[in-house]
Amino acid sequence: MEETQPQDTFADSQATTPSGDTLTALDEERKKAEGYLASWQRTAADFANYKRRTEEERANTAKLAGSMVILKLLPPVDDLERALATLPKDLAGLTWVDGVALIYRKMLAALESEGVAPIQAVGQPFDPAQHEAVMQGPGAENTVVAEFQRGYTLHGVVLRPAMVKVGNGEPDLAPAANG
Numbered sequence: 343m344e345e346t347q348p349q350d351t352f353a354d355s356q357a358t359t360p361s362g363d364t365l366t367a368l369d370e371e372r373k374k375a376e377g378y379l380a381s382w383q384r385t386a387a388d389f390a391n392y393k394r395r396t397e398e399e400r401a402n403t404a405k406l407a408g409s410m411v412i413l414k415l416l417p418p419v420d421d422l423e424r425a426l427a428t429l430p431k432d433l434a435g436l437t438w439v440d441g442v443a444l445i446y447r448k449m450l451a452a453l454e455s456e457g458v459a460p461i462q463a464v465g466q467p468f469d470p471a472q473h474e475a476v477m478q479g480p481g482a483e484n485t486v487v488a489e490f491q492r493g494y495t496l497h498g499v500v501l502r503p504a505m506v507k508v509g510n511g512e513p514d515l516a517p518a519a520n521g
Contacts, residue, residue: 405457405497412458412494415449416502420491422446453494461493463504474503481509 426443433439461472463486468475472493473486481487486506493504 408456409496409501419449457497459495461495461504463489463506468508472500472503473506475508476505477507478510479507480512480514483509483511485509
């Protein structure tokens, strides 16, 4: 039997070793691939952000979808509130008056169940984002001293600002009612 000679592995390794030009070309291709990967990752992140923003906008739109209807219901609520506040004492306790008061409370409960909340005004610091100053007069400076029309928020967003009178820092000289 004849013995086979081991092949020359050194010569083979030199033949498969890439030349300098080939290494440079491979390095350039690797850099291109890394650039493509980075670009793809940025695009994927941009798309994820777009998708998140779209979902948030859709949720906000759904929350505020009924705002136009609610704005149309606020004037009748204001009218009921004024009617009940100026009710003559001799009519208090009549069943129809109690029925009107119940309707008013039901309307407020329905609005509250939809995310509507009244804006606190009297005694609060004036906030132009929540209050609309229509008058200024005696009272603590930059503090709401009177409310002419109640304001409301819908899920924390001002639906209608409160119409208020703001104190100018002068003392109130009106005589106190002794009663």
